[in-house]
Amino acid sequence: MQAENTTKNINLIATMPLFEGVPLNVLHWVNERCEIVRVFAGQTLLDPARRNDAVYIIISGFAQVRNPGQEDQALAYLMEGQCVGEMSVIDGGQPSARVVADSDCKLLVIESATLWELIGMAPVVARNLMRTLSSRLRYDNEVILESLRMQRAFEHDARVDPLTGMHNRRWLCEMLDRQIQRCSISGEALSILMLDVDHFKHYNDTHGHLAGDCALQAVAQAIRSGLRVADTTARFGGEEFVALFPGVDIAAAHGIAEQLRQAVREYPVLDFQGRSLPGVTVSIGLTALAPGQGRDQLLNAVDAALYRAKHAGRDRISE
Numbered sequence: 001m002q003a004e005n006t007t008k009n010i011n012l013i014a015t016m017p018l019f020e021g022v023p024l025n026v027l028h029w030v031n032e033r034c035e036i037v038r039v040f041a042g043q044t045l046l047d048p049a050r051r052n053d054a055v056y057i058i059i060s061g062f063a064q065v066r067n068p069g070q071e072d073q074a075l076a077y078l079m080e081g082q083c084v085g086e087m088s089v090i091d092g093g094q095p096s097a098r099v100v101a102d103s104d105c106k107l108l109v110i111e112s113a114t115l116w117e118l119i120g121m122a123p124v125v126a127r128n129l130m131r132t133l134s135s136r137l138r139y140d141n142e143v144i145l146e147s148l149r150m151q152r153a154f155e156h157d158a159r160v161d162p163l164t165g166m167h168n169r170r171w172l173c174e175m176l177d178r179q180i181q182r183c184s185i186s187g188e189a190l191s192i193l194m195l196d197v198d199h200f201k202h203y204n205d206t207h208g209h210l211a212g213d214c215a216l217q218a219v220a221q222a223i224r225s226g227l228r229v230a231d232t233t234a235r236f237g238g239e240e241f242v243a244l245f246p247g248v249d250i251a252a253a254h255g256i257a258e259q260l261r262q263a264v265r266e267y268p269v270l271d272f273q274g275r276s277l278p279g280v281t282v283s284i285g286l287t288a289l290a291p292g293q294g295r296d297q298l299l300n301a302v303d304a305a306l307y308r309a310k311h312a313g314r315d316r317i318s319e
Contacts, residue, residue: 169235
């Protein structure tokens with residue numbers, strides 16, 4: 001019966017990735033030197049607060065690698081045949097994460113001294129360890145890259161208006177602060193316009209909100225097509241748009257604003273099926289940065305100019 005169990009254990013050990021290519025006599029040695037233990041679901045195998053002196057290979061069951069900062073968050077799952085604890089055995093440091101049995105598990109325990117002796121007897125074990133570590137590092141790199149991609153996507157979504165594809169108010173305010181600081185130091189001119197779609201509520205009520213969305217997209221495209229690369233544009237909110245013109249004085253900015261007004265008036269508005277919708281016009285407020293002005297004062301000034309353009313009859317520019 002004992003011989004039968006020994007053969008069964010050795011056959012089991014031979015299937016583990018760590019022992020791929022290991023001679024049979026060494027597998028017998030491992031069976032004699034290493035203990036097979038059972039742990040229960042929820043039991044901790046590795047803890048960053050405790051020193052670790054063994055490699056654990058999962059014979060049956062599953063384990064979780066958990067985020068040290070958020071104990072309930074699983075970073076990875078360990079399946080049958082996979083090992084854990086090798087990093088802290090190799091470098092002598094504390095475990096980098098907490099590993100918990102996700103179910104009742106059976107583990108092969110290889111003590112630190114036994115592992116080094118094993119590598120001396122069968123160098124192929126070192127190769128297998130390197131493969132394990134390489135796979136783990138590759139997985140970690142993929143997790144990091146995916147996390148960075150998600151972070152960039154979140155940052156993009158936080159600063160870009162999804163309807164028009166323009167930057168949003170949050171991004172504009174950050175950019176405006178930088179432009180004000182730069183132009184105040186350099187003495188360069190900075191002009192700003194605020195544009196509002198005329199009678200937009202009536203447009204929505206008459207043609208529907210989807211048509212209103214199409215009109216806003218058309219306005220955004222007309223603005224983009226009429227500005228320089230150096231100019232900054234954003235959807236400020238609702239039917240309002242803002243453009244910054246660094247290095248452009250108020251007279252030159254007025255000419256640009258007139259071109260934009262005409263461009264919007266002439267730009268075709270199409271619904272999502274490509275059918276024509278009524279066009280729109282815009283009112284534009286325009287001002288330039290004055291000495292000592294901050295972001296709020298500049299926005300208030302251009303908003304007041306926009307109000308004057310709307311009060312004077314709309315579809316016009318006011319400074």
